[in-house]
Amino acid sequence: MLDDRKTAILAAVVQEYIATAQPVGSASVARVPSVNVSSATVRSELSALEGEGYLVQPHTSSGRIPTDQGYRYFVDHLTTPGRLDRTTQRQVGDFFSAAHGRLEEMLHQTSNLLSELTHSAAVVVGPRAEAVAVRRVQLVGLSESAATVVVVFVNGSVEHITLDLHDGDDDDRLAATSTHLSAQLDGSVLERIGALDSSGDADVDRLASAALDRMRTIAAADHVYTGGASEVARAFDAVEVVRSVLHTLEQQFVVVSLVSDIVDRGMSVAIGVEHGIEPLSACSVVVAPVVVDGEHLGSVGVLGPTRMNYPQALATVDVVSEQLGQRIEEG
Template sequence: MLDERKATILRAVVEEYIHTALPVGSGHVASAPGVAVSSATVRNEMASLEQEGFLAQPHTSAGRIPTQAGYRYYVDHLATRPTLDKASAQQVKAFFDRTHGELERMLADTSRLLSGLTGTAAVITGPPHETAVVRSVQLVGLTARMALLVVVLSNGAVEKATVDLGGDRVEPSDEDLARATAHLATHLVGHHLDALATLPAPPEGTPESAAALVDAARQAHDPDGDHLYVGGTDRMAGAFEAVEQVREVLGLLEQQLVVVSLLRDVLDRGLQVAIGSETGMTTLAECSIVVAPYEIEGEAVGTVGVLGPTRMDYAQALAAVAVVGKRLGRRLSEG
């Protein structure tokens, strides 16, 4: 624990660095709210904070910047529970008041909303489809031997998978597509999507192409696939000085399984904020993640989070993630 004066000075350095990305000098800190001591005293305290590992000095003549330990102390000792400003809160309310339609579009739009509120990249995992039942199913012909399987779920999600019959199959007709669709609908509508894996074979006498469509549809769906929605990746370009670092972070965001696993790991460790090495990934050594689960009817089904540089505005990020996650869960619970 830091004494009150050191904690106030550390907070002033962190908040100034978050907003300017420039090393912070003692003169500026001395004039910050709550720091009622001279510049000389601030210099001494900043030197002590550096020795204790909370601040670092990039250059001999420069001011100080927060270390990972400094950010962690700052986050763990935020004076009050972060809240969104009135304009941001109204923006969130207006968004969820008007958002309707497919689950995928809602989650994609929500990720862009969260990115706009925080100035970082936003990541949202969709709810598992085991909680929903099939409302409708359709096979749509694409080419001579390829079709698109479209399944609409009760939670508003639309699952799509390409059905490939291969080159040695008889080309299916419109009647074959209709027969296969009818068979799928008979055994899937009103059931969970995992029923596709145990779908019975079509009745005897079904044309070969229609039967092949049913078999290919059964194999086309990935029941364990996680759905990740990322918004605001363009904001990462201005967050780091090194182009290679931007490239690595953007490359990571394209790896859906890795990001989903990372979000789950952070929550499983009881964290809401993971800073730098706490993410467990060298690619994110200069990044922080703020994440929270969202609930449907009282059950946690997905996560809402933001990914940005370690100098992100933690108070705004924590407030935005909390409010957006709560409103998203409420909206999905309403159906």
């Protein structure tokens, strides 16, 4: 643990660097009321903090900037989630009050909302179909040889998948299969469904079994939505860093693994190399789980430079995750 003086100086450096993105000099730190020591004393303490790994001096004549270790100390010891101002709280509340229609669209819009509020890239991982109960199944003919299986889940999400048909699989047979599947699967979770009961019609049973097999192929797919790529581009000066971050955000598996790993480790903030994704080493990630009926069904998070505004990011992610969970629970 740092003593009170070093703690106050480190906090002053972190807060000013977050605000300005410029190395912080001793004169600026000495003017902070909570520091209350001379510039000479500040210079001595800055050198000590640098020696202990909390700060670094990018250039000989410049001020200091925080290291990942410095940010970690700031987050763990000096930061609590801030409070969103009334305007922002109202904006979040109005958004979820007006959110209707398909879950996928709401998750996509939620990622845009998070990005807009935090000026960071946003990630929303929705619940997998395998973990959500089915409300209704319908088979819709596309041609003589193909149909679409439409699966509606109780949380409002909808999945579509193509099914090959045999000769004689007409609209009446598709309708009968839809009725049979809906009766069999209503309220059931795909990952727990075993063999279907017989309908008494061999062709309907064949189609229902084939449709269920196809449904299982989509059940394990992750629903990932990202927003705010342009915010990432504005956050970094180095083109190569921007390119690396954007390329990584396009890789759905990496994004899901990143967010899931942070939540599974019981963390709300991963700073720089802590998250283990080398192309994102210049970034921090702030996440919160989305809980529905006491079960963790998704996550929301923001990704930005390590100098992000952590109190504001933590507050925003917490509020949005809570509101999203409530909205999904309401259906």
